[in-house]
Amino acid sequence: MSDKLKKIFNACNPNNPADEKYYTDCRKARGGDILARKVQARLDYIEHSYLRFLFTGHIGSGKSSELLHLGNLLKKDTNFFPVYVDVRDYVNLENVTLEEILLAIAVEISDAFQKDLNITLKNSYFEEKFGEVKNLLLTKRKFTKIEVSLFGLAKGEIQEIKQNDEAKRRLFEAIAKDNRSLLDELNLFISKAQLELAKSDSAFTKIVIMVDSLEKIQKFEANTNVIDSHKELFIERNDKLTGIEAHTIYTVPLSLYRSDASPKLLHYYGDVLPLPMVKIFHRGKFNSEYEEGCKAFKEILTKRLGEISLTEAFEDKALDFLVKYSGGNLRNLMLFIQEAIISSDELPINFKTARKSIQPTVRAYAASIKESAYPKLVALDENPKQQIDTEDDSFWTMLENLTVMEYANGDDTNSLDDSWYAVNPVVYEVGKFQTAKEEFQKSKRKSKK
Amino acid sequence: MEAKKSESENFDEEAEIRRLVRSISLSEKYFLFFASCNQLPKQKDLIKEVKKRLKGKKIEIVEFKEPIKSLLSELRTKIKNKKPDAVFVLGLRYSIPSAKRGKETSFIANLNVSRDSFPEFLECPMILFMPEYALTKLMNGAPDFFSVRSGIFFFENDENIMSRQISQAISLGYDEHNALLVEERRQRTENLKELLAEYQSLPENKRDFKTEFQLKDKLANIYWKTANFSEAERLRLELLQQIEINDDDEIARQFNELAGVYKAQGRYNEAIEKLEEALRIGEKTVGKEHPDYATRLSNLATVYDFQGRYDEAIEKYEEALRIGEKTVGKEHPDYAIRLSNLALVYHSQGRYDEAIEKYEEALRIGEKTIGKEHPDYAVLLNNLAGVYDSQGRYDEAIEKYQEALRIGEKIIGKEHPDYATRLNNLASVYEAQGNYQAALDLFEVALRINEKTLPENHPYTILLRKSVARCRAMLGK
Numbered sequence: 048m049s050d051k052l053k054k055i056f057n058a059c060n061p062n063n064p065a066d067e068k069y070y071t072d073c074r075k076a077r078g079g080d081i082l083a084r085k086v087q088a089r090l091d092y093i094e095h096s097y098l099r100f101l102f103t104g105h106i107g108s109g110k111s112s113e114l115l116h117l118g119n120l121l122k123k124d125t126n127f128f129p130v131y132v133d134v135r136d137y138v139n140l141e142n143v144t145l146e147e148i149l150l151a152i153a154v155e156i157s158d159a160f161q162k163d164l165n166i167t168l169k170n171s172y173f174e175e176k177f178g179e180v181k182n183l184l185l186t187k188r189k190f191t192k193i194e195v196s197l198f199g200l201a202k203g204e205i206q207e208i209k210q211n212d213e214a215k216r217r218l219f220e221a222i223a224k225d226n227r228s229l230l231d232e233l234n235l236f237i238s239k240a241q242l243e244l245a246k247s248d249s250a251f252t253k254i255v256i257m258v259d260s261l262e263k264i265q266k267f268e269a270n271t272n273v274i275d276s277h278k279e280l281f282i283e284r285n286d287k288l289t290g291i292e293a294h295t296i297y298t299v300p301l302s303l304y305r306s307d308a309s310p311k312l313l314h315y316y317g318d319v320l321p322l323p324m325v326k327i328f329h330r331g332k333f334n335s336e337y338e339e340g341c342k343a344f345k346e347i348l349t350k351r352l353g354e355i356s357l358t359e360a361f362e363d364k365a366l367d368f369l370v371k372y373s374g375g376n377l378r379n380l381m382l383f384i385q386e387a388i389i390s391s392d393e394l395p396i397n398f399k400t401a402r403k404s405i406q407p408t409v410r411a412y413a414a415s416i417k418e419s420a421y422p423k424l425v426a427l428d429e430n431p432k433q434q435i436d437t438e439d440d441s442f443w444t445m446l447e448n449l450t451v452m453e454y455a456n457g458d459d460t461n462s463l464d465d466s467w468y469a470v471n472p473v474v475y476e477v478g479k480f481q482t483a484k485e486e487f488q489k490s491k492r493k494s495k496k
Numbered sequence: 497m498e499a500k501k502s503e504s505e506n507f508d509e510e511a512e513i514r515r516l517v518r519s520i521s522l523s524e525k526y527f528l529f530f531a532s533c534n535q536l537p538k539q540k541d542l543i544k545e546v547k548k549r550l551k552g553k554k555i556e557i558v559e560f561k562e563p564i565k566s567l568l569s570e571l572r573t574k575i576k577n578k579k580p581d582a583v584f585v586l587g588l589r590y591s592i593p594s595a596k597r598g599k600e601t602s603f604i605a606n607l608n609v610s611r612d613s614f615p616e617f618l619e620c621p622m623i624l625f626m627p628e629y630a631l632t633k634l635m636n637g638a639p640d641f642f643s644v645r646s647g648i649f650f651f652e653n654d655e656n657i658m659s660r661q662i663s664q665a666i667s668l669g670y671d672e673h674n675a676l677l678v679e680e681r682r683q684r685t686e687n688l689k690e691l692l693a694e695y696q697s698l699p700e701n702k703r704d705f706k707t708e709f710q711l712k713d714k715l716a717n718i719y720w721k722t723a724n725f726s727e728a729e730r731l732r733l734e735l736l737q738q739i740e741i742n743d744d745d746e747i748a749r750q751f752n753e754l755a756g757v758y759k760a761q762g763r764y765n766e767a768i769e770k771l772e773e774a775l776r777i778g779e780k781t782v783g784k785e786h787p788d789y790a791t792r793l794s795n796l797a798t799v800y801d802f803q804g805r806y807d808e809a810i811e812k813y814e815e816a817l818r819i820g821e822k823t824v825g826k827e828h829p830d831y832a833i834r835l836s837n838l839a840l841v842y843h844s845q846g847r848y849d850e851a852i853e854k855y856e857e858a859l860r861i862g863e864k865t866i867g868k869e870h871p872d873y874a875v876l877l878n879n880l881a882g883v884y885d886s887q888g889r890y891d892e893a894i895e896k897y898q899e900a901l902r903i904g905e906k907i908i909g910k911e912h913p914d915y916a917t918r919l920n921n922l923a924s925v926y927e928a929q930g931n932y933q934a935a936l937d938l939f940e941v942a943l944r945i946n947e948k949t950l951p952e953n954h955p956y957t958i959l960l961r962k963s964v965a966r967c968r969a970m971l972g973k
């Protein structure tokens with residue numbers, strides 16, 4: 048087996064987290080700076096209240112990259128000071144409490160002020176609470192130059208608490224026995240921070256907190272399953288998440304957004320944005336390539352493959368095929384390449400192998416699509432506006448498992464809400480879809496007569 | 497009618513095994529793979545084969561025998577400090593019930609959100625084996641987990657096990673065609689075709705549509721039994737068109753027959769659709785407490801069994817048994833057939849003791865109703881032997897197989913594919929015991945019979961050729 052095959056296979060690891068060095072700007076192809084434009088448009092109008100904004104999307108679709116990008120934009124030329132919180136650094140996803148999320152926010156605010164603005168925020172409440180566990184942390188490391196003290200501990204030390212059951216217990220006890228509420232204290236701390244912001248010589252006046260990875264929580268407080276956990280955190284306890292006195296953006300699970308809880312989410316938070324796919328073809332024209340999108344995908348691939356060039360790895364026709372059938376989902380593209388490598392002994396990957404590589408996925412969809420869904424899928428495919436009946440629950444599952452994909456027109460038009468849908472290209476290969484399509488066209492011809 | 501494109505046609509077993517082996521050799525870290533295979537015993541055989549080809553690799557097999565809540569936490573304790581090169585997981589079917597009531601199990605939801613945590617403690621590929629229905633459930637219920645896969649492998653139902661089931665399905669519904677040899681069947685087919693053509697060529701006013709219908713029905717049946725499924729399907733669809741509008745019983749019967757054709761082709765979802773339709777009609781016309789209703793339920797259960805949807809299969813068989821007991825009583829060959837079908841499911845699930853219990857009851861009923869010298873009795877013995885075989889109780893397995901062979905020889909003769917299947921089963925036990933010479937002798941006889949009696953390159957024949965080659969290799973020939 049050639050080393051190169053192995054390298055390509057491993058370079059397409061779908062578990063690789065969003066790595067900066069592979070980062071490619073897909074925004075234009077996705078419909079522009081969709082998150083940033085929406086958030087900024089809202090921020091511009093808000094004067095006496097706080098922004099509440101939910102952000103969702105498929106795993107690996109690039110939510111974190113979009114959030115980080117938004118942060119950079121805000122930092123560059125707005126009055127809004129971004130604080131990015133990845134809760135994974137502070138919680139064990141299999142067992143999360145609200146306290147941990149609030150603490151994580153406080154720590155990241157403190158850290159961002161220190162790093163970006165060189166402002167040290169003091170707070171006796173948090174210092175006292177973290178002081179309770181100081182002696183329990185295993186690595187009593189000396190602070191290095193960059194590791195400054197936040198509330199009396201280094202950031203790295205605070206992040207260790209999540210793995211230290213004893214420290215966690217003591218910290219929670221200390222918070223619980225106090226009459227002061229953690230949320231109130233956090234808000235006081237935020238007020239102080241906003242004040243410092245206004246006093247500083249920077250242009251910033253308001254904090255925007257972006258909390259990432261909330262959608263990955265598996266168990267929240269006393270709940271026994273994931274669905275209840277998500278409902279509890281985002282809906283039952285919405286008063287906590289919406290009670291933070293700063294602009295906030297949270298990531299929310301797609302499954303919750305695509306469930307009957309959706310109206311409630313909109314009610315409490317006002318806005319939910321699902322991240323669209325990268326456009327690979329033009330709206331309603333599967334055979335008309337959207338150059339920007341294809342280019343972006345090939346660029347990502349080039350970066351991932353490193354020293355192996357695209358022409359060395361793929362015949363042109365094969366690569367075009369794989370990109371097209373990914374439907375604008377990067378993970379699908381990676382999957383198809385891996386499937387192709389598993390079935391091939393030589394490079395470049397040829398067209399025949401490329402075609403074969405999508406077959407297992409075709410079969411999986413053929414088995415999963417309900418009989419009753421085919422006419423709906425054909426109707427979507429034949430609809431020049433590429434719209435679905437969003438009231439029809441059966442689309443929730445199909446949007447979630449990517450039978451149907453969501454795109455945004457974005458920069459092409461001035462409308463912000465101009466999303467459209469398409470059948471996953473893989474579904475075109477399913478026999479029953481083809482039959483349903485033929486029947487549709489037959490009946491259309493008949494009615495014309 | 498144009499042949500429908502089937503998604504399952506492209507998956508050749510040897511190619512899939514090779515792809516699976518390759519995927520493990522290619523993986524330098526954690527990667528997730530799915531292997532779809534409906535039959536539990538076959539899953540184990542496949543893993544054995546993959547292990548053999550990956551000599552020197554440390555393979556960890558984790559098998560669950562009951563529902564679990566979280567795969568992540570189970571694996572954490574089971575894999576701890578082991579540092580394997582690959583992990584195979586079996587038995588997730590218990591956590592992914594096929595019945596509708598298990599709509600959203602916490603297991604599936606847990607899987608979906610825990611997808612990021614696997615690479616944190618597993619540094620090698622993980623291959624999850626499950627029946628195809630479970631894969632679909634995962635795809636719908638845990639789309640994020642499903643989306644981080646690096647490949648899926650599809651393994652079709654094993655012909656060997658299939659042959660056991662088909663031979664059972666056909667022989668137990670014993671009719672005149674079963675006793676015919678290939679040549680005789682071919683002649684019968686020709687005769688029916690000619691006769692039908694003659695009837696059809698009569699002037700319109702003299703045609704006898706009733707007889708034509710019956711001839712076609714017979715022809716469809718023989719096509720089905722000779723594995724000419726496309727012709728069988730074509731005729732059944734024509735028959736459906738010709739039924740008089742208000743003849744609901746006949747429609748239901750045709751749906752049932754059509755389902756049999758689909759089932760034999762592995763088009764399980766279509767088979768289920770037709771059977772459900774037949775049951776719906778039957779409920780209206782004869783009601784639920786009727787032997788026909790029980791038969792169709794039992795057929796539906798068999799399809800579920802083929803799909804690996806064991807809990808639903810058991811449920812339907814049990815209902816069919818209950819209806820059977822009320823309508824025709826326990827001392828009836830049909831009751832024995834269903835007991836034996838239920839036992840087959842238990843066998844697939846590895847519930848050997850329960851399977852044996854059911855077979856013993858079926859044999860007792862069989863002895864009283866059809867007698868010991870009946871081909872169906874031989875099938876029951878053959879299946880019971882299969883359980884002993886799976887348990888490693890080889891001496892008992894051999895004893896039962898030999899008895900089944902003796903009965904079969906008397907009735908269907910030595911030149912019959914069913915006889916070859918039983919020879920094959922017996923030979924497999926010899927092979928498992930390491931008695932390669934005895935195994936080879938029987939495999940060769942079976943191969944010779946199949947080459948003579950079955951169409952060229954029939955799957956069973958190919959399987960037997962492989963077995964012969966394997967034994968020869970073991971004997972250094």
